[in-house]
Amino acid sequence: MRLMAPVFAGLLLITEFAIAQITPEEISIETMPERGDNWFIGKTGNGGYIFDASNGEMKGMLSLSRYTPAVTFSPPREEFYAAESYLSRGAHGDRTDIVAIYDYENLSPIAEIEIPNYIARLQVRSHLGLLNNGRHLAVLNMNPGHSVTIVDVEDRIFTHEASTPGCAVIMPVSDNDFLQVCGDGTLQLIQLDLSGFEENRVRSDVFFSVIEDAVFDRVASSSNGWFLVTHSGTIFHVTTDDDEIIISEGWNPRSEAEKNWRPGGRNEIITAHHASGLIYLAMHEGPIDTHHEPGTEIWVLDSNTQRRISKIELSTPANSILVTQEDDPKLLIVDSEGASHVYDAFTLSYERSIQIPGSTAFEDL
Amino acid sequence: MKLEKIIDRTYYWIDDNARRASLTMARKLSRRNFLSRLGMLVAGAASFPLLPVSRSFAQESVEEIGDPQSCDYWRYCAMSGTLCSCCGGSYTSCPPGSEASPITWVGTCTNPVDGRDYLMSYNDCCGKAVCARCSCHNTEGDKPVYFNSNSSTVLWCFGTENTSYHCTVSLVIGAADE
Numbered sequence: 001m002r003l004m005a006p007v008f009a010g011l012l013l014i015t016e017f018a019i020a021q022i023t024p025e026e027i028s029i030e031t032m033p034e035r036g037d038n039w040f041i042g043k044t045g046n047g048g049y050i051f052d053a054s055n056g057e058m059k060g061m062l063s064l065s066r067y068t069p070a071v072t073f074s075p076p077r078e079e080f081y082a083a084e085s086y087l088s089r090g091a092h093g094d095r096t097d098i099v100a101i102y103d104y105e106n107l108s109p110i111a112e113i114e115i116p117n118y119i120a121r122l123q124v125r126s127h128l129g130l131l132n133n134g135r136h137l138a139v140l141n142m143n144p145g146h147s148v149t150i151v152d153v154e155d156r157i158f159t160h161e162a163s164t165p166g167c168a169v170i171m172p173v174s175d176n177d178f179l180q181v182c183g184d185g186t187l188q189l190i191q192l193d194l195s196g197f198e199e200n201r202v203r204s205d206v207f208f209s210v211i212e213d214a215v216f217d218r219v220a221s222s223s224n225g226w227f228l229v230t231h232s233g234t235i236f237h238v239t240t241d242d243d244e245i246i247i248s249e250g251w252n253p254r255s256e257a258e259k260n261w262r263p264g265g266r267n268e269i270i271t272a273h274h275a276s277g278l279i280y281l282a283m284h285e286g287p288i289d290t291h292h293e294p295g296t297e298i299w300v301l302d303s304n305t306q307r308r309i310s311k312i313e314l315s316t317p318a319n320s321i322l323v324t325q326e327d328d329p330k331l332l333i334v335d336s337e338g339a340s341h342v343y344d345a346f347t348l349s350y351e352r353s354i355q356i357p358g359s360t361a362f363e364d365l
Numbered sequence: 366m367k368l369e370k371i372i373d374r375t376y377y378w379i380d381d382n383a384r385r386a387s388l389t390m391a392r393k394l395s396r397r398n399f400l401s402r403l404g405m406l407v408a409g410a411a412s413f414p415l416l417p418v419s420r421s422f423a424q425e426s427v428e429e430i431g432d433p434q435s436c437d438y439w440r441y442c443a444m445s446g447t448l449c450s451c452c453g454g455s456y457t458s459c460p461p462g463s464e465a466s467p468i469t470w471v472g473t474c475t476n477p478v479d480g481r482d483y484l485m486s487y488n489d490c491c492g493k494a495v496c497a498r499c500s501c502h503n504t505e506g507d508k509p510v511y512f513n514s515n516s517s518t519v520l521w522c523f524g525t526e527n528t529s530y531h532c533t534v535s536l537v538i539g540a541a542d543e
Contacts (some may be wrong), residue, residue, distance in 0.1 A: 168511035217509035
């Protein structure tokens with residue numbers, strides 16, 4: 001015991017010396033690094049989680065209203081735009097709908113524009129569209145009739161509300177126009193003027209039957225237009241030429257033996273890689289009216305040859321998918337149990353799973 | 366579409382029966398006899414108190430089978446949302462303090478008891494936080510959002526003071542084969 005006392009004293013001295021050498025840490029706040037390849041937003045009920053799909057690292061988060069249909073990013077302006085809806089007392093009280101603008105550096109709200117209080121409060125990517133001029137943002141309304149609110153994100157003003165009865169979905173085309181899918185089996189083209197007001201409106205010929213084989217209200221952008229798919233899996237490509245709506249002949253990737261296979265999922269079921277023309281489609285086997293059944297397989301289709309070239313068989317079926325637009329694209333999948341996964345979109349090999357609690361869909365960044 | 370057909374058929378049935386009754390009376394009764402009986406009927410009617418008219422009294426009620434707290438219950442074939450029957454309400458009533466949306470989506474479900482198809486109205490109950498019990502998503506006859514009268518995905522809290530979604534009820538509004 002006599003020997004131990006000096007040993008303890010020595011240890012105490014050493015410890016105190018070591019503590020004295022540590023500089024107290026100070027809290028700091030990160031800012032967003034420069035955007036990298038294959039970054040994406042995992043959309044949930046309360047925000048947008050930003051990830052790098054290449055390594056699965058989270059970069060930051062946007063706080064969004066629980067009713068936000070979608071969020072979109074403007075690369076030249078380095079801003080995010082989201083349609084949001086709030087009730088003043090949470091579950092009740094006065095309703096205020098806005099387009100919120102967030103900066104890239106801090107993912108913080110920097111402006112908001114009040115819009116008519118009836119945005120369609122569903123998590124659907126195509127209920128929000130930044131038109132190709134990068135200036136006008138279109139937001140789908142439902143009250144319960146459909147209309148579209150136009151916001152000028154440059155001047156930060158609400159410009160116009162276009163009544164669009166029987167038509168929903170927003171598919172930006174040309175410079176300042178957008179297409180919609182209508183319940184009478186047609187497409188509607190709305191062309192805006194420079195100020196964001198409706199200048200012209202055109203309707204296509206009837207090309208599908210909503211009763212016999214409806215076109216999904218989930219769509220995928222292509223290099224020059226949009227891919228639409230029906231409940232039975234027939235795919236159409238639609239483009240415009242000034243005020244003309246051009247709809248391709250429909251084609252179906254199913255073989256005779258696959259007549260019971262159908263597209264389906266609770267959220268985004270179709271996505272396309274622009275440069276390669278590859279389409280990814282969530283498919284399952286089942287009878288009609290199973291269009292919200294998650295996909296047990298992802299079919300990879302070549303839109304150029306109009307043939308299926310491969311497929312991914314999933315252990316847990318997919319509710320929502322998105323392919324990034326890089327030269328080495330990633331295929332992102334939310335499965336029916338809420339887990340998020342990354343695949344190489346060309347080799348179709350599984351790469352990793354990422355924890356995004358409550359993830360419902362993805363946005364490319 | 367089916368609702369319009371039912372209304373049209375109901376009007377046709379009333380017109381047709383009124384026409385038949387008038388023709389029968391015209392054939393069988395003299396004008397004086399008809400007027401005297403009509404007078405008695407009017408005088409007699411005045412002596413009865415005005416009773417409240419219950420629509421359900423005139424209609425047969427729907428026979429039920431199954432568990433209303435299960436998504437497999439026959440009324441829920443085109444239901445999407447959470448079941449009010451699990452949240453302090455029933456399949457026809459909203460839970461306390463919530464507000465019934467007057468605007469709905471519709472579907473057609475087959476009742477396994479009588480094998481008949483019934484026109485269903487799915488009304489959202491609104492104004493409270495979502496009751497997250499007994500989530501139920503069936504898509505029989507469901508259509509995309511652009512065809513919203515048959516779209517179960519839509520939040521139907523329209524025309525209510527508060528627009529937050531609480532749960533959903535399913536009301537029979539008629540037999541599809543009538």
